[in-house]
Amino acid sequence: xxxxxxxxxxxxxxxKASDIxxxxxxxxxxxxxxxxxxxxxxxxxxxxxxxxxxxxxxALFFDFLQYLVGTTTWFVYFRYKExxxxxxxxxxxxxxxxxxxxxxLFYLKAAAMLVAFGYYLIPFLAAKFGI
Numbered sequence: 001x002x003x004x005x006x007x008x009x010x011x012x013x014x015x016k017a018s019d020i021x022x023x024x025x026x027x028x029x030x031x032x033x034x035x036x037x038x039x040x041x042x043x044x045x046x047x048x049x050x051x052x053x054x055x056x057x058x059a060l061f062f063d064f065l066q067y068l069v070g071t072t073t074w075f076v077y078f079r080y081k082e083x084x085x086x087x088x089x090x091x092x093x094x095x096x097x098x099x100x101x102x103x104x105l106f107y108l109k110a111a112a113m114l115v116a117f118g119y120y121l122i123p124f125l126a127a128k129f130g131i
């Protein structure tokens with residue numbers, strides 16, 4: 001196993017986890033929509049569903065920020081290396097700190113989704129179906 005193999009493994013797994021967060025977000029929004037109360041202008045959500053929606057949208061916001069911050073960070077680093085005379089084929093190591101903000105956002109979005117489902121949606125559904 002090489003260091004590249006390890007990097008490929010965690011990049012593949014984090015990409016899949018991000019995909020799952022997006023799918024869970026859509027599923028959560030769908031569940032909230034199904035269990036909404038009222039119609040038209042009097043549409044309302046139970047407090048538990050409103051809290052779940054907040055954490056779902058927070059997870060989606062962190063997902064967006066992760067890619068926005070990552071793109072910006074790597075673009076700025078690219079321009080920095082380019083201005084310092086690095087040729088396109090040159091080999092070099094990038095500082096690991098470049099990924100700290102994107103990894104932080106990755107874990108924040110996963111945590112927000114866990115809160116949405118673990119504390120709000122799953123208990124809500126369990127109570128609704130008498131489990």
